[in-house]
Amino acid sequence: MTQAPTTVVFDLAIIGGGVAGLWLANRAKSAGYSVAVFESGDLGGGQTLASQGMIHGGMKYTLAGALTGASEAIADMPRHWRECLCGEGDVDLHHTRILSDHFFMWSGDDLGSKLTSFLASKITRGRVEPVHPDRRPPLLRHPLFNGSLYRLEDLVIDAHSLVANLAHNIEGHCFKLDWSRTELHQDADGQLFLEIKNPDQDLQIRAQRFIFTAGKGNAGLLAKIGKCQPAMQLRPLQQVMVKHHHPFDFYGHCLGTDTTPRLTISSHRLPDGSHVWYLGGNLAEKGATMAADELIALAEHELRNLIPWINLQGSAWATLSIERAEPLQPGLARPDNAFAERVAGANLMVGWPTKLTLVPNLANQMLEFLREDEIHPSTIKPDYPMLHSYLPYAVTGKTPWEIAFPPKMSAEEALALRFKESDENDA
Ligand SMILES: Cc1cc2nc3c(=O)[nH]c(=O)nc-3n(C[C@H](O)[C@H](O)[C@H](O)COP(=O)(O)OP(=O)(O)OC[C@H]3O[C@@H](n4cnc5c(N)ncnc54)[C@H](O)[C@@H]3O)c2cc1C
Numbered sequence: 371m372t373q374a375p376t377t378v379v380f381d382l383a384i385i386g387g388g389v390a391g392l393w394l395a396n397r398a399k400s401a402g403y404s405v406a407v408f409e410s411g412d413l414g415g416g417q418t419l420a421s422q423g424m425i426h427g428g429m430k431y432t433l434a435g436a437l438t439g440a441s442e443a444i445a446d447m448p449r450h451w452r453e454c455l456c457g458e459g460d461v462d463l464h465h466t467r468i469l470s471d472h473f474f475m476w477s478g479d480d481l482g483s484k485l486t487s488f489l490a491s492k493i494t495r496g497r498v499e500p501v502h503p504d505r506r507p508p509l510l511r512h513p514l515f516n517g518s519l520y521r522l523e524d525l526v527i528d529a530h531s532l533v534a535n536l537a538h539n540i541e542g543h544c545f546k547l548d549w550s551r552t553e554l555h556q557d558a559d560g561q562l563f564l565e566i567k568n569p570d571q572d573l574q575i576r577a578q579r580f581i582f583t584a585g586k587g588n589a590g591l592l593a594k595i596g597k598c599q600p601a602m603q604l605r606p607l608q609q610v611m612v613k614h615h616h617p618f619d620f621y622g623h624c625l626g627t628d629t630t631p632r633l634t635i636s637s638h639r640l641p642d643g644s645h646v647w648y649l650g651g652n653l654a655e656k657g658a659t660m661a662a663d664e665l666i667a668l669a670e671h672e673l674r675n676l677i678p679w680i681n682l683q684g685s686a687w688a689t690l691s692i693e694r695a696e697p698l699q700p701g702l703a704r705p706d707n708a709f710a711e712r713v714a715g716a717n718l719m720v721g722w723p724t725k726l727t728l729v730p731n732l733a734n735q736m737l738e739f740l741r742e743d744e745i746h747p748s749t750i751k752p753d754y755p756m757l758h759s760y761l762p763y764a765v766t767g768k769t770p771w772e773i774a775f776p777p778k779m780s781a782e783e784a785l786a787l788r789f790k791e792s793d794e795n796d797a
Pocket residue numbers: 385386387388389390391408409410411412413414415416417418419420421422423424425426547583584585586587588590591607609650692693694721722723724725726727728
């Protein structure tokens with residue numbers, strides 16, 4: 371005879387362990403809510419670890435030569451992140467690596483008089499400064515460089531250490547969900563619950579609120595309970611990765627004639643210390659439908675054009691196809707702000723941060739909904755060890771460059787080999 375399912379009840383059950391779910395779980399736990407994150411893959415393994423890590427203050431959205439809704443919506447975000455990175459904000463990020471405390475905007479050609487006067491105007495003061503030739507980054511310190519160069523006071527963070535940091539802060543609260551033995555239901559009162567099949571005894575997970583932060587998985591989760599709102603849009607990209615032999619880290623946008631960057635470069639390290647440039651921007655948008663070989667040829671052509679003094683011989687190349695998941699916008703436009711919505715008739719909220727940068731804003735919106743709906747932390751605490759007897763903990767995923775260029779040996783093996791070599795030399 372099968373036993374009645376056992377039930378575990380949380381204040382918040384968050385489905386999707388990217389930066390949005392993890393950040394919200396951090397905030398909610400600090401506010402006293404009992405919270406669990408349910409992830410079907412690896413933590414951060416969707417868009418988050420594939421991101422370029424740029425925490426931008428909006429200047430990227432001013433390339434038409436004026437402030438826009440998007441530029442103003444995120445103007446304050448770098449300050450918010452900086453406080454968290456110092457351990458003084460609403461989420462403790464002091465284990466997150468800062469890759470750069472600024473990034474560059476450069477143009478090989480004339481920027482156009484409208485954008486040039488805009489960047490020189492009072493409105494942008496303190497957010498963007500022209501770079502004196504003596505202060506150029508090493509990649510652009512070459513006699514052949516004769517473009518315009520600006521420095522933006524924005525941040526670049528290492529997304530892998532961010533995910534690991536957020537997960538560490540809520541250790542024991544992130545679980546791996548296997549949908550082949552899990553069902554999502556909605557009862558007659560509109561209350562969602564998860565049912566996990568188990569040979570001995572099934573488990574029901576209930577919560578005051580379910581929250582979907584599953585990126586492109588949100589639409590599928592909504593479909594499981596017969597809903598199609600809020601609607602989602604996907605913007606496909608194909609990023610390019612170059613493993614090269616230069617010691618130059620660089621973070622910046624190269625401007626072209628469009629109002630979005632022609633090329634965005636961020637720099638990352640493999641566990642063995644080798645250097646990877648990760649290329650996005652228009653290249654990745656236009657490249658979304660190209661064959662990988664064709665896009666790599668285009669990327670190589672772009673780099674040879676823009677930084678011809680750099681020798682790319684012996685570089686290794688790879689691409690990553692990925693989609694940005696966002697709330698549906700008229701004309702598939704880019705949304706300006708983080709998006710959070712309550713779903714009518716259900717104990718459910720759904721969100722897309724739309725940008726890594728805007729994740730703090732998404733969490734604020736969600737916590738405000740909880741306050742308005744009088745969802746308070748309950749005094750009964752759920753049995754986390756019991757839940758773990760049903761579900762393994764979710765682990766942090768790998769970066770796209772680690773997957774594309776797998777190290778010949780792990781960092782631990784490389785270290786062990788180094789010790790062995792020095793022991794042999796001493797003998
Ligand atoms: C190539 C690229 C570069 C970017 N660069 C930047 C940048 O420089 N700066 C910036 O501000 N933003 C950037 N972004 C945007 C930013 O990465 C995303 O807005 C952000 O990471 C979204 O976070 P998320 O947690 O909502 O989604 P995701 O990171 O996609 O996380 C969703 C999680 O949910 C899980 N999931 C999915 N379905 C289910 C399910 N049914 N059950 C359980 N779990 C599920 C997934 O496995 C995943 O781990 C970039 C995006 C891309 C794609």
